[in-house]
Amino acid sequence: ANLVLLPGDGIGPETTAAAVAVLRAIATRHAHDFVFTEHAIGGCAIDATGAALPAATRAACLQADAVLLGAVGGPKWSDPATPARPEQGLLQLRAALGVFANLRPVRVHPRAAALSPIKPERLAGVDLLFVRELTGGSYFGARTRDAASASDECRYTVVEIERVLRRAFDLARGRRGRVTSIDKANVLETSRLWRETAVRVAADYPDVVLEHQLVDSMAMLLLTRPADYDVLVTENLFGDILTDEAAVLAGSLGLLPSASLGDGRRGLYEPIHGSAPDIAGRGVANPIGSILSAALLLRHSLGLESEAREIEVAVDAVLDANELPRDLGGQAGTQDITAAVLAALA
Amino acid sequence: ANLVLLPGDGIGPETTAAAVAVLRAIATRHAHDFVFTEHAIGGCAIDATGAALPAATRAACLQADAVLLGAVGGPKWSDPATPARPEQGLLQLRAALGVFANLRPVRVHPRAAALSPIKPERLAGVDLLFVRELTGGSYFGARTRDAASASDECRYTVVEIERVLRRAFDLARGRRGRVTSIDKANVLETSRLWRETAVRVAADYPDVVLEHQLVDSMAMLLLTRPADYDVLVTENLFGDILTDEAAVLAGSLGLLPSASLGDGRRGLYEPIHGSAPDIAGRGVANPIGSILSAALLLRHSLGLESEAREIEVAVDAVLDANELPRDLGGQAGTQDITAAVLAALA
Ligand SMILES: CC(C)[C@H](C(=O)O)[C@@H](O)C(=O)O
Ligand SMILES: CC(C)[C@H](C(=O)O)[C@@H](O)C(=O)O
Numbered sequence: 067a068n069l070v071l072l073p074g075d076g077i078g079p080e081t082t083a084a085a086v087a088v089l090r091a092i093a094t095r096h097a098h099d100f101v102f103t104e105h106a107i108g109g110c111a112i113d114a115t116g117a118a119l120p121a122a123t124r125a126a127c128l129q130a131d132a133v134l135l136g137a138v139g140g141p142k143w144s145d146p147a148t149p150a151r152p153e154q155g156l157l158q159l160r161a162a163l164g165v166f167a168n169l170r171p172v173r174v175h176p177r178a179a180a181l182s183p184i185k186p187e188r189l190a191g192v193d194l195l196f197v198r199e200l201t202g203g204s205y206f207g208a209r210t211r212d213a214a215s216a217s218d219e220c221r222y223t224v225v226e227i228e229r230v231l232r233r234a235f236d237l238a239r240g241r242r243g244r245v246t247s248i249d250k251a252n253v254l255e256t257s258r259l260w261r262e263t264a265v266r267v268a269a270d271y272p273d274v275v276l277e278h279q280l281v282d283s284m285a286m287l288l289l290t291r292p293a294d295y296d297v298l299v300t301e302n303l304f305g306d307i308l309t310d311e312a313a314v315l316a317g318s319l320g321l322l323p324s325a326s327l328g329d330g331r332r333g334l335y336e337p338i339h340g341s342a343p344d345i346a347g348r349g350v351a352n353p354i355g356s357i358l359s360a361a362l363l364l365r366h367s368l369g370l371e372s373e374a375r376e377i378e379v380a381v382d383a384v385l386d387a388n389e390l391p392r393d394l395g396g397q398a399g400t401q402d403i404t405a406a407v408l409a410a411l412a
Numbered sequence: 413a414n415l416v417l418l419p420g421d422g423i424g425p426e427t428t429a430a431a432v433a434v435l436r437a438i439a440t441r442h443a444h445d446f447v448f449t450e451h452a453i454g455g456c457a458i459d460a461t462g463a464a465l466p467a468a469t470r471a472a473c474l475q476a477d478a479v480l481l482g483a484v485g486g487p488k489w490s491d492p493a494t495p496a497r498p499e500q501g502l503l504q505l506r507a508a509l510g511v512f513a514n515l516r517p518v519r520v521h522p523r524a525a526a527l528s529p530i531k532p533e534r535l536a537g538v539d540l541l542f543v544r545e546l547t548g549g550s551y552f553g554a555r556t557r558d559a560a561s562a563s564d565e566c567r568y569t570v571v572e573i574e575r576v577l578r579r580a581f582d583l584a585r586g587r588r589g590r591v592t593s594i595d596k597a598n599v600l601e602t603s604r605l606w607r608e609t610a611v612r613v614a615a616d617y618p619d620v621v622l623e624h625q626l627v628d629s630m631a632m633l634l635l636t637r638p639a640d641y642d643v644l645v646t647e648n649l650f651g652d653i654l655t656d657e658a659a660v661l662a663g664s665l666g667l668l669p670s671a672s673l674g675d676g677r678r679g680l681y682e683p684i685h686g687s688a689p690d691i692a693g694r695g696v697a698n699p700i701g702s703i704l705s706a707a708l709l710l711r712h713s714l715g716l717e718s719e720a721r722e723i724e725v726a727v728d729a730v731l732d733a734n735e736l737p738r739d740l741g742g743q744a745g746t747q748d749i750t751a752a753v754l755a756a757l758a
Binding site: 307334 | 602
């Protein structure tokens with residue numbers, strides 16, 4: 067398989083290297099042939115080429131079986147009044163790959179739960195899968211700006227809404243059979259179209275239970291009753307906010323992976339944490355989000371379910387064994403955690 | 413003072429009656445002359461007149477010194493695929509009154525904190541004041557809808573952004589002198605205008621510290637470091653989501669008040685909870701959110717700061733004394749709590 071690596075900025079190169087080490091171990095053990103090619107994105111790409119998503123990077127990703135991304139951005143490329151440029155490379159890449167469904171699983175390891183600001187009794191049994199629409203809405207709508215005003219348009223077509231909802235319903239079938247669709251249908255027209263489409267799609271899934279929640283209520287319910295939900299599906303901006311909120315349940319951002327999928331098998335995989343410039347280059351970043359993103363890559367783009375499970379089981383074993391990274395209150399560095407995962411795999 | 417009451421739907425009439433009893437007690441004790449006039453809004457107004465905001469209600473509110481609202485909405489008027497109609501009355505009223513700044517204080521009483529899903533050590537010292545922009549953004553933008561797509565426009569003028577930011581900075585001066593401005597400036601044009609305007613306004617407030625946060629990060633920080641924030645200011649939709657999330661800190665929605673203010677003194681006051689149709693008419697609703705909204709009314713529309721403080725101190729005493737409503741795990745009904753607040757005032 068042809069795997070493109072986009073380490074990006076900040077801690078991205080360190081966490082991506084950890085995930086690659088794990089993928090190489092899996093390849094050796096199972097005699098898979100993974101070819102890695104590295105390309106620039108984000109701030110380092112701006113420095114090297116002037117573009118946050120250079121043409122060569124874009125072309126390589128479009129020919130890959132899967133793309134593993136580290137993180138983009140940092141103070142070097144962001145003026146506080148107008149942050150943005152490295153992140154544009156990521157948005158362009160999502161659009162170029164057509165990865166409209168961003169999957170963010172949130173499971174809570176007991177060791178990490180101790181670090182969560184949420185009381186442990188609320189976290190028992192939490193196993194969420196967010197499906198965030200990733201290539202539409204106000205992230206990609208028309209914008210205007212003049213001296214006196216600005217605007218952003220949130221536009222959704224039925225086609226865009228339906229395909230991401232179907233992905234959520236399909237995923238719910240392999241889980242607990244519940245979909246919660248999140249919108250602001252008491253105010254927004256796009257949300258009313260979203261809700262109507264959800265009702266229509268649900269008719270094709272009589273085995274799945276559909277529930278609607280308003281985004282403001284959901285921001286509360288995620289904290290008061292997190293174990294009650296299974297698959298949660300929502301539009302791009304609501305998903306951005308709610309998935310970061312839900313990450314708090316897991317105790318640390320550093321643990322959480324994501325997979326962005328389109329119609330085919332090709333996907334874009336990235337940990338949900340950012341480039342963390344404050345700790346970059348110091349060997350202390352937690353690589354687990356990136357390692358678990360590699361597991362999602364094996365599962366969703368390469369169809370290697372049992373290899374994906376091996377990685378997930380190994381990560382759980384490392385967390386069980388008290389080998390904790392800094393963000394979970396331990397002392398283990400990036401290489402310590404990587405070595406521990408490799409040892410648990412062996 | 414001429415006070416318009418809009419009890420609305422569900423538990424609104426019960427909680428509003430409690431707040432009126434408290435306001436009458438304050439009037440008697442301090443020899444103020446409060447004249448109350450009641451009008452219909454929301455679902456009950458649709459039933460009576462066909463309109464969620466009848467012309468008579470609108471006219472009365474425009475002549476009032478302040479408006480105290482209960483809650484609007486309920487399943488009777490909401491088809492699940494298109495919830496909305498009673499809520500439109502509230503949106504129309506906010507626009508008619510020009511109340512662009514929605515103030516939502518979040519303090520955490522220790523008794524209520526025990527009910528919060530957040531660990532108590534994170535809640536120590538939490539004292540937030542949200543200032544949510546209330547009459548702009550995608551709540552009031554152009555919408556389109558056809559068979560294949562829908563759109564909502566989020567538009568902000570510099571004037572709209574600047575006036576709500578100035579309100580936040582003014583309020584921060586009377587508090588701990590910190591403003592956190594929340595946006596999505598790495599993606600949205602309206603957010604970039606928001607951020608630039610915040611930087612410019614801050615120059616007029618050298619005594620106030622301005623910090624920017626992205627809305628997704630803020631959704632985490634609210635839970636991981638809630639005691640670090642003072643005044644938080646943001647646009648309408650982000651404010652809708654984040655204020656509901658922040659309500660979880662306080663242990664129950666039932667405790668939290670809000671004040672919506674424009675340029676003059678006239679304001680619209682409402683608890684942040686909804687109409688709670690499941691418990692309506694049973695005498696068990698927690699009236700504290702409405703009673704504390706009445707305190708905000710005295711403070712912001714009538715300039716009666718010490719009377720407002722009397723109510724707040726009385727509410728704290730009731731919570732201290734173990735007289736707890738159902739939503740806080742106690743047995744006290746609406747009238748028990750109201751009587752206890754009146755007794756604490758006396
Ligand atoms: C970097 C930023 C543009 C991005 C987003 O808002 O989608 C990030 O927050 C994310 O959630 O992946
Ligand atoms: C009822 C609804 C329209 C309203 C809003 O979204 O503003 C409510 O959620 C609120 O926060 O006051």
